[in-house]
Amino acid sequence: MVVDLKKKNFHPCNLERMSHLKRRMSMAENPKKATRAGNYFISNYPPFSFWSEDQNEEVAAVYEQEGEKGVPLGLYHHIPFCRKRCHFCYFRVYTDKSAEDIKHYLDSTVRELEMMARRPLIEGRKPQFIYFGGGTPSYLSAKQLGDLTERMKAILPWDEAEEVAFECEPGTLNAGKLAAIKDIGVTRLSLGIENFDDHILEINGRAHRSKEVGRAYERARDEGFEQINIDLIAGMIEETEENWQRNIEKTIELSPDSVTIYQMEIPYNTTIYREMKDTGKLIAPVADWQTKRRWVKEAFAALESAGYTVGSGYTAVKDPQKAKFIYRDSLWGGADLLGLGVASFSHAAGLHYQNVTEISEYMEAIEAGRMPTKRSFRTTEEQRMIREFILRMKLGKVDAAALNSKYGVDVLSRWEGELGELSHEGLLRVEGQEILLEREGLLCVDNLLHEFFLPEHRTEKLV
Numbered sequence: 001m002v003v004d005l006k007k008k009n010f011h012p013c014n015l016e017r018m019s020h021l022k023r024r025m026s027m028a029e030n031p032k033k034a035t036r037a038g039n040y041f042i043s044n045y046p047p048f049s050f051w052s053e054d055q056n057e058e059v060a061a062v063y064e065q066e067g068e069k070g071v072p073l074g075l076y077h078h079i080p081f082c083r084k085r086c087h088f089c090y091f092r093v094y095t096d097k098s099a100e101d102i103k104h105y106l107d108s109t110v111r112e113l114e115m116m117a118r119r120p121l122i123e124g125r126k127p128q129f130i131y132f133g134g135g136t137p138s139y140l141s142a143k144q145l146g147d148l149t150e151r152m153k154a155i156l157p158w159d160e161a162e163e164v165a166f167e168c169e170p171g172t173l174n175a176g177k178l179a180a181i182k183d184i185g186v187t188r189l190s191l192g193i194e195n196f197d198d199h200i201l202e203i204n205g206r207a208h209r210s211k212e213v214g215r216a217y218e219r220a221r222d223e224g225f226e227q228i229n230i231d232l233i234a235g236m237i238e239e240t241e242e243n244w245q246r247n248i249e250k251t252i253e254l255s256p257d258s259v260t261i262y263q264m265e266i267p268y269n270t271t272i273y274r275e276m277k278d279t280g281k282l283i284a285p286v287a288d289w290q291t292k293r294r295w296v297k298e299a300f301a302a303l304e305s306a307g308y309t310v311g312s313g314y315t316a317v318k319d320p321q322k323a324k325f326i327y328r329d330s331l332w333g334g335a336d337l338l339g340l341g342v343a344s345f346s347h348a349a350g351l352h353y354q355n356v357t358e359i360s361e362y363m364e365a366i367e368a369g370r371m372p373t374k375r376s377f378r379t380t381e382e383q384r385m386i387r388e389f390i391l392r393m394k395l396g397k398v399d400a401a402a403l404n405s406k407y408g409v410d411v412l413s414r415w416e417g418e419l420g421e422l423s424h425e426g427l428l429r430v431e432g433q434e435i436l437l438e439r440e441g442l443l444c445v446d447n448l449l450h451e452f453f454l455p456e457h458r459t460e461k462l463v
Helices: 015-029 053-062 099-117 142-155 175-183 198-203 210-223 241-254 271-279 289-305 326-332 359-367 381-393 400-407 416-424 439-443 445-452
Strands: 073-079 129-134 163-168 188-194 227-234 258-263 315-317 336-340 345-348 351-355 373-378 397-399 428-431 434-437
Touching: 053 351, 053 373, 073 099, 073 326, 099 142, 099 336, 099 359, 129 326, 142 175, 163 326, 175 210, 188 210, 210 227, 227 241, 227 289, 241 289, 258 289, 289 315, 289 439, 326 381, 381 397, 381 400, 381 445, 397 400, 416 428, 416 445, 434 439, 439 445
Parallel strands: 073 129, 073 336, 129 163, 163 188, 188 227, 227 258
Antiparallel strands: 258 315, 336 345, 345 351, 351 373, 397 434, 428 434
């Protein structure tokens, strides 16, 4: 690759930018980059590593102000219980809790909601979206789900919600459970299938098997959910070319409303990483990045041939008018999010924070009537603009005029050099006021986003 430093859209005086370009060029020359331990996926800005306890007093204070008019409100509920911990899982989950432990925890989350719903920032507002994540929300019994959501709705009604999303592990679903999930108002059911091969499911620590996938999917279809989403992971341990092609074929055969495909990564707090550390291995026992990106590219191409539309670096939808991801789109656009439960994340009037990460500490705080805050970060207007810009890049399309109107920043001028380089490399193009990622750029978008971070937030993430 030869870069013409005389091009109008390149900033030759920016040595840091040139250094980033050289590293990316080196990556292109050595494309079989091994997967190593660490987080790859970008879900927020500034990065979590910059959050601290220093600003925690501001968390309570921000809830004493009224919500900004026009800003949507979302509700996230973390259910941290699972039948089994997957070897690649890095979330706060528990596999050893009794029915009484679970009841105590759910009671605590309701009390947290009661405490927060009385604050001026939340009072009188109705959530635009609700998301039950985990862990495994479908681990709860039908009765537990009914009791929990009835109490939640009495505090913060969601009769006007545009989306109620619910994560499921196929092996936890039966006809009665699915009926209960439908009854509580779930509109998008997300099935964490990950792979259709029993051996790969087993070796990666998944609790379910392929027969349970088929039964769960058919039962979910019978219930008539507005949107059924299938989750897949490209590059799991012992994934092969042949198996990946079968995953694509099986997904198209099932014909879900939407498909989410992640590329396997190995965060530090996973079973796989602990084994790597014990054996002294630096390279993870999964496919390299070039292979994973190619597999996702092949899956997207096959889905498009089957009538799907690629809507982000991770999703394809059958009908863009019907299949929505309100939780993602609103949150990335700056919505307030009230997160309930251990380790959950929230976004309140420009302030990010996370709850404490141990269940006992969480319940003790709630029992004492305290907000269970662990760490936080107060963003500036500039940081909020960068956050929305980079997260919208993950959708493959950024409306520069809309960001200019919202933040008073011409992003095309601000990042003229960065966008010019990426355009020169064939990863995106600028058409008028729109930034459009090419497929190759979309497949490695998380790696590109660091180019737009403020200097103090940049880290080495090239893979």
